[in-house]
Structure formats: C-alpha cells, structure tokens
Amino acid sequence: ILNVEQSPQSLHVQEGDSTNFTCSFPSSNFYALHWYRWETAKSPEALFVMTLNGDEKKKGRISATLNTKEGYSYLYIKGSQPEDSATYLCALGPGAGNMLTFGGGTRLMVKP
Amino acid sequence: KAGVTQTPRYLIKTRGQQVTLSCSPISGHRSVSWYQQTPGQGLQFLFEYFSETQRNKGNFPGRFSGRQFSNSRSEMNVSTLELGDSALYLCASSLKSMDSPLHFGNGTRLTVT
Numbered sequence: 001i002l003n004v005e006q007s008p009q010s011l012h013v014q015e016g017d018s019t020n021f022t023c024s025f026p027s028s029n030f031y032a033l034h035w036y037r038w039e040t041a042k043s044p045e046a047l048f049v050m051t052l053n054g055d056e057k058k059k060g061r062i063s064a065t066l067n068t069k070e071g072y073s074y075l076y077i078k079g080s081q082p083e084d085s086a087t088y089l090c091a092l093g094p095g096a097g098n099m100l101t102f103g104g105g106t107r108l109m110v111k112p
Numbered sequence: 113k114a115g116v117t118q119t120p121r122y123l124i125k126t127r128g129q130q131v132t133l134s135c136s137p138i139s140g141h142r143s144v145s146w147y148q149q150t151p152g153q154g155l156q157f158l159f160e161y162f163s164e165t166q167r168n169k170g171n172f173p174g175r176f177s178g179r180q181f182s183n184s185r186s187e188m189n190v191s192t193l194e195l196g197d198s199a200l201y202l203c204a205s206s207l208k209s210m211d212s213p214l215h216f217g218n219g220t221r222l223t224v225t
Binding site: 032091094097101103 | 115116143145147154155156157160162167168170202204206210211212213214215216217218219
C-alpha cells in the first residue's frame with residue numbers, strides 16, 4: 001500500500017502572502033505525481049502532472065517541483081488571492097493506468 | 113467541449129438496496145476511473161476502465177462493480193448497500209490510461225439510511 005502524505009493539513013494565510021506545501025511519497029517505484037485543486041462545491045481540477053526528477057511546472061502564480069530521489073514535491077503559490085482558497089491534493093500514479101493514490105490534501109484559506 | 117457528466121447528483125437509498133451511478137466522459141477520452149470520497153478516508157480508487165476493459169481495481173468488496181460501454185460511458189453499481197457506503201462518488205476521464213491529468217465530474221452524493 002502506497003503512503004502519500006501531505007503537510008500541513010490546513011493553512012490560513014493573508015491575501016498577498018506566498019505559501020507552499022509538501023507532498024511526500026515513497027521514492028521507489030515512482031512513475032507520476034499529480035496535483036489537483038478542489039474548490040468547495042466544484043470538482044477537482046488538474047494542476048500538474050510530473051514524471052521526471054527535477055521537473056518544474058508553472059501555471060500562473062502556482063508552480064510545483066518534483067524530487068523523485070528523495071520522494072517529495074512542493075507546490076508554491078505566489079501572492080495568494082482569496083480565490084486560491086481550496087483543498088490541494090497530490091496523487092501518485094502507477095506505471096500504467098490511472099489508479100492514483102491520493103494524499104489527504106492541504107486545505108488553504110486565504111483571508112482578504 | 114462538455115465536461116464529465118455524472119448522474120444522478122444526489123441519491124438516498126436504504127441499507128440492502130442496490131444503486132447504479134452513471135458517468136459520461138469527455139468526448140474522445142477512453143479511460144474512465146471511479147473514486148470514493150469519505151471524510152475519514154479521503155479519495156480512494158475504486159476501478160478504472162479503458163476501452164471497455166477493467167484495467168485496475170481498488171481494495172473494495174465485490175459488491176462494488178462497474179462497466180464501460182463502447183461509447184466510453186461508464187456505470188458503477190453497488191449492491192447490498194451498507195451505511196458505510198455513504199460517500200461522494202467521483203468519476204474521472206482522461207485521454208490516456210497513464211501520465212495524463214484526470215478530468216473529474218461533479219460527483220454523485222450517495223446517502224444510505
């Protein structure tokens with residue numbers, strides 16, 4: 001059973017703050033790491049899929065890095081806005097198929 | 113392009129009954145996977161279908177089953193419902209069966225009384 005851990009569980013920041021959270025996973029048998037944003041009353045939305053050690057992806061003010069050798073990924077949000085308030089999920093993908101193992105998520109709340 | 117559509121949005125059933133949930137993927141997507149979300153367990157993988165074949169199955173009892181039709185639409189069935197089956201069931205489609213992001217539907221909220 002794969003263990004995907006996310007920290008912190010929740011985070012309160014002020015509008016304009018930059019923030020980051022962590023996804024940890026077993027470094028052996030790594031294939032792909034996904035990040036999703038899940039806003040209340042909406043469906044999870046894909047942010048990034050990363051497969052290579054050292055991968056860095058960026059989408060607007062959000063970026064992510066991947067270290068497969070040590071088994072972690074960071075998600076960064078620059079200049080947080082209230083609309084960034086959501087739960088951010090990471091998930092580990094297997095060698096084949098879409099059987100993702102999700103972490104428990106980090107719930108971000110941005111105060112105006 | 114229409115997104116992933118799940119029906120119904122809400123369901124209330126009684127213990128012992130069975131239920132069928134439906135999912136229409138994004139046009140052109142051949143992989144459909146199902147996830148269960150409960151407050152205590154987070155998102156857990158149920159199964160994945162690709163071109164009408166089940167590719168993977170999660171650690172759920174045999175009461176949970178599914179299928180995929182030739183148009184890629186998928187159904188999930190739960191028989192002999194238990195209280196613990198109350199959850200949000202999410203369906204996701206993707207272009208490929210690995211390496212590509214999942215596109216989720218809005219889910220079906222199942223309540224078992």
